[in-house]
Amino acid sequence: xxxxxxxxxxxxxxxxxxxxxxxxxxxxxxxxxxxxxxxxxxxxxxxxxxxxxxxxxxxxxxxxxxxxxxxxxxxxxxxxxxxxxxxxxxxxxxxxxxxxxxxxxxxxxxxxxxxxxxxxxxxxxxxxxxxxxxxx
Amino acid sequence: xxxxxxxxxxxxxxxxxxxxxxxxxxxxxxxxxxxxxxxxxxxxxxxxxxxxxxxxxxxxxxxxxxxxxxxxxxxxxxxxxxxxxxxxxxxxxxxxxxxxxxxxxxxxxxxxxxxxxxxxxxxxxxxxxxxxxxxxxxxxxxxx
Numbered sequence: 001x002x003x004x005x006x007x008x009x010x011x012x013x014x015x016x017x018x019x020x021x022x023x024x025x026x027x028x029x030x031x032x033x034x035x036x037x038x039x040x041x042x043x044x045x046x047x048x049x050x051x052x053x054x055x056x057x058x059x060x061x062x063x064x065x066x067x068x069x070x071x072x073x074x075x076x077x078x079x080x081x082x083x084x085x086x087x088x089x090x091x092x093x094x095x096x097x098x099x100x101x102x103x104x105x106x107x108x109x110x111x112x113x114x115x116x117x118x119x120x121x122x123x124x125x126x127x128x129x130x131x132x133x134x135x136x
Numbered sequence: 137x138x139x140x141x142x143x144x145x146x147x148x149x150x151x152x153x154x155x156x157x158x159x160x161x162x163x164x165x166x167x168x169x170x171x172x173x174x175x176x177x178x179x180x181x182x183x184x185x186x187x188x189x190x191x192x193x194x195x196x197x198x199x200x201x202x203x204x205x206x207x208x209x210x211x212x213x214x215x216x217x218x219x220x221x222x223x224x225x226x227x228x229x230x231x232x233x234x235x236x237x238x239x240x241x242x243x244x245x246x247x248x249x250x251x252x253x254x255x256x257x258x259x260x261x262x263x264x265x266x267x268x269x270x271x272x273x274x275x276x277x278x279x280x
Contacts, residue, residue, distance in 0.1 A: 018168055028166040032159065033183065035193050036204040049207065059210030064167045064179030077178050077220055084214040129212075 007106065007135055013115055015100035016069040021121075023055045023093035033060060039090075046092075054092040062091055066119055066127050069099040073115065074133035081112060085129035095121040104130075111136030140200055140236040140248055148231040148252075149190030152259060155180065157223040176221040182213065184221060185254035185268040188229030200236075200250055200274050211249055211271035219258070219265040226259040234269070238276075248274040 030040040038045030039056040047053045066085050071077055091097055101117035113135045119127035157173055163180055164171035186193070194204075202208050221227075231254040240246045251271040258265055 022168070025166050025168060028162070032163060032166065033186075033193070037193075037208070038204060045205075059213070060179070060182045061167060063182065063210075063213055064163075064169070064177060067177070067179040068167075068169055071178060077175055080178050080217055082214070082216045084212065086212050087210040090209075 011103045013073045013101040017098040021093050026055045029061045057091040070131035079134040081132040083131040089126045091121040091126050143233045143236050146233040150230045151190040152228050153188035154226040160223040176223050181215045181266045189231030189254045207275045209273050211273045214269045216267045227256050228259050230255045246276045
């Protein structure tokens with residue numbers, strides 16, 4: 001990616017979205033992670049905690065989508081230098097997840113760009129953070 | 137001050153973890169991405185770090201006297217990449233607790249912020265592939 005690709009501070013990062021978070025995928029992720037947390041497995045557990053009846057996604061799943069946004073924008077897995085993400089709120093099955101952001105800084109000498117990213121679930125902020133990608 | 141502040145410096149057993157190609161593929165598929173037998177998603181750094189550190193989610197719960205019903209959630213997660221994760225590669229991991237800090241917030245109430253760091257190297261290499269720094273939030277009742 002270079003300035004010839006329209007790379008400049010303020011440029012929007014191409015959004016990444018999941019139209020409707022699938023509860024079956026949340027359960028698969030729970031099995032992969034061996035995560036015993038009931039909120040990822042049993043809707044009744046979330047109802048009991050006053051969080052509605054939908055399964056909640058894992059932080060690792062949300063983070064993977066956050067990373068995917070940066071990787072796609074950067075042009076490949078080998079072009080991601082770092083990321084830092086804060087988990088602001090739960091994401092629930094059935095919600096629309098979207099992550100986007102902007103380029104906040106370009107370091108031409110180091111061939112790096114910093115992105116500020118924010119993810120929402122049905123418009124509600126759920127993740128926030130930054131990523132550094134290679135530009136050269 | 138957290139009752140768990142003494143855990144700072146605690147070293148997990150560490151160990152090795154082989155990122156199985158089937159698991160790498162299934163992770164991307166489960167996340168509704170584009171699975172590739174030859175490329176691991178960089179989001180798998182979390183799984184490699186946790187498994188290679190020789191600690192399970194339950195182990196961390198036990199260390200912090202929490203259960204699966206305690207409402208534990210991720211706080212922040214940072215990964216610094218010095219290389220690319222490879223399906224089929226075996227990684228050597230070293231992990232330690234960085235800090236446990238008692239905090240309180242208007243919305244969150246009282247909680248412990250538990251931060252640990254894992255350094256991941258491909259077996260046989262001295263070079264670090266990724267460094268993962270992760271904080272978890274453990275809700276606490278007032279006076280707990």
